[in-house]
Amino acid sequence: MAGQTPGEKIAVLGLGYVGLPLALGLARAGFDTLGFDTDAAHIAALLEGHDRAGEVSEQSLRTTAARFSDDPADLADRSTYILGIPTPITAAKAPDLGPLRAACGMIAPYLAPGDLVILESTVYPGVTEEVCGPLLADESGLRLFDDIRLGYSPERVNPGDAEHALESLIKVISAQDGATLDRVEAIYAPVIKAGVHRASSIKTAEAAKVIENTQRDINIALVNEFSLIFSRLGLDTLEVLEVAGTKWNFLPFRPGLVGGHCIGVDPYYLTYRAEQEGYHPEVILAGRRINDNMGRHVVQELVKRMLERKINPSMARVLVMGFTFKENCTDIRNTRVADILTELRDYSVTVDLHDPWADAEAIRQEYGFDMTATPETGTYDAIIVAVAHHQFVEMGAKEIRALGRPGAVLFDIKGIFDKTEADLRL
Missing domain, CATH: 3.40.50.720 (NAD(P)-binding Rossmann-like Domain)
Known part of the structure; x- marks a missing residue:
C-alpha cells in the first residue's frame, strides 16, 4: 500500500x-x-x-x-x-x-x-x-x-x-x-x-467521534424522561417501550444510568467548543441534566416505596448490587451508581455494596465506598440491582429476593426481570 x-x-x-x-x-x-x-x-x-x-x-x-x-x-x-x-x-x-x-x-x-x-x-x-x-x-x-x-x-x-x-x-x-x-x-x-x-480532515473525524456518544446520550435522556413521567402516571416504562417498539421505526433505547468514560463525558467536550463559538447548546445540556439526575430519582422512588411498606429509611439496610458503569466489565470510571450510594446515605440508610467484577480497593480509593464480598441472606430492607452482571441475571429474582427480609423492596434498574418479579423498574 x-x-x-x-x-x-x-x-x-x-x-x-x-x-x-x-x-x-x-x-x-x-x-x-x-x-x-x-x-x-x-x-x-x-x-x-x-x-x-x-x-x-x-x-x-x-x-x-x-x-x-x-x-x-x-x-x-x-x-x-x-x-x-x-x-x-x-x-x-x-x-x-x-x-x-x-x-x-x-x-x-x-x-x-x-x-x-x-x-x-x-x-x-x-x-x-x-x-x-x-x-x-x-x-x-x-x-x-x-x-x-x-x-x-x-x-x-x-x-x-x-x-x-x-x-x-x-x-x-x-x-x-x-x-x-x-x-x-x-x-x-x-x-x-x-x-x-x-x-x-482531522477536525471532521474529531467531530464525528464526539457526536457518536452525544447522540446516544440524548436518546437515553429521552427515555429517561419518559421514565420520570410514567413513574408519576403509575405506568411501567419498559412495558410502554415494548408496546411502542412494535412500530417498525421506533428506536430501542432503554432508561438507565449513564456513566462510563464516554457517553456521560463526551457531550461536555462538544458543548465546551460550541460555547467558545458563542453558541449555547440546549438539547445536549438538557439531556445531560436528566441523565446526571437519574441516581437521585432511583433513590426517591425507592424511599417512597419503602415508606409505603412502613420501612423507616433511617433504620433500613439496603443492598446495592453492581457498581461498574456497565455489565460484565471492571470499569468504574464515572459510574453513576455512586450517585445512588451518596443519595442513600443522605437519607441515613445503611448501605452494603456488592460487585463481583469491581476492584474493592479501587472503589475505596476513588469513591470512598467499601464493598461487601458476600451479601447476607435475609438481611436487607431493600435491594437495588444496579448493574446487569451475568451473575445477577443467573441468580434470578427469587434468589436475589432471598437476600432481603420479608416485604423487602426489589428495584430492578436494568429491567433484567419481569415486572411481576420486581417491585420497581426504571
Whole structure:
C-alpha cells in the first residue's frame, strides 16, 4: 500500500481499554510495537500475563510480540506515537486535557523529523492540530506539519463487549494531508479487518467521534424522561417501550444510568467548543441534566416505596448490587451508581455494596465506598440491582429476593426481570 513503511516502529501510550488491544493488534500485524504506560504496577501485571481490566486473555499477553514498559527512555527509537489517553472532565464539567498534554510533553523530547503522532482520545474539534500540535512543536523544537506529522483515529471500544472488538469495527482515520493519511491507513489497515474510513480532515473525524456518544446520550435522556413521567402516571416504562417498539421505526433505547468514560463525558467536550463559538447548546445540556439526575430519582422512588411498606429509611439496610458503569466489565470510571450510594446515605440508610467484577480497593480509593464480598441472606430492607452482571441475571429474582427480609423492596434498574418479579423498574 502506498505510504507503508515496513520499518515503522510504533509506541502506544496508555494501555487501558483502548491502548492495550490496539498494541496487541499492531504486534500481530507485524509492527515493532511498544506498549507504554506510566502505571508501573499495571506494566508489571501485563508482563505477568494479567490484564486487570479483564479485556485481554493471559494467553494473548504471554504470546504477543509487543513489548511493555513504563520507562520513558524506551520511547526514544519510535517513529509513530499513538495516544490512547483518557480525556475526562473537571468538577465544573469542562474538558480536562491535562493527561493528554502530559503525554504530549512526554514524547516531545524523543520526536525526530518525520515522526507521526496519532491521537485516539475523544476530544472536541481542533484539539489535535490546535492544542497538541503546537505543544509537540514547542517542546521538541521541530516544525509542526513538516517535521512532525499529525493524525487522528478515534477509538470505538465498548468495554465488556467481545462481539464488537477492535478488529471488527470500521476505523475512522484522518491526517493533516493526503500523504500522511496514506501512512495512517498503512498502520491501521492490517489490524482492522472491517476496514477503515478516510475522513476529509482531522477536525471532521474529531467531530464525528464526539457526536457518536452525544447522540446516544440524548436518546437515553429521552427515555429517561419518559421514565420520570410514567413513574408519576403509575405506568411501567419498559412495558410502554415494548408496546411502542412494535412500530417498525421506533428506536430501542432503554432508561438507565449513564456513566462510563464516554457517553456521560463526551457531550461536555462538544458543548465546551460550541460555547467558545458563542453558541449555547440546549438539547445536549438538557439531556445531560436528566441523565446526571437519574441516581437521585432511583433513590426517591425507592424511599417512597419503602415508606409505603412502613420501612423507616433511617433504620433500613439496603443492598446495592453492581457498581461498574456497565455489565460484565471492571470499569468504574464515572459510574453513576455512586450517585445512588451518596443519595442513600443522605437519607441515613445503611448501605452494603456488592460487585463481583469491581476492584474493592479501587472503589475505596476513588469513591470512598467499601464493598461487601458476600451479601447476607435475609438481611436487607431493600435491594437495588444496579448493574446487569451475568451473575445477577443467573441468580434470578427469587434468589436475589432471598437476600432481603420479608416485604423487602426489589428495584430492578436494568429491567433484567419481569415486572411481576420486581417491585420497581426504571
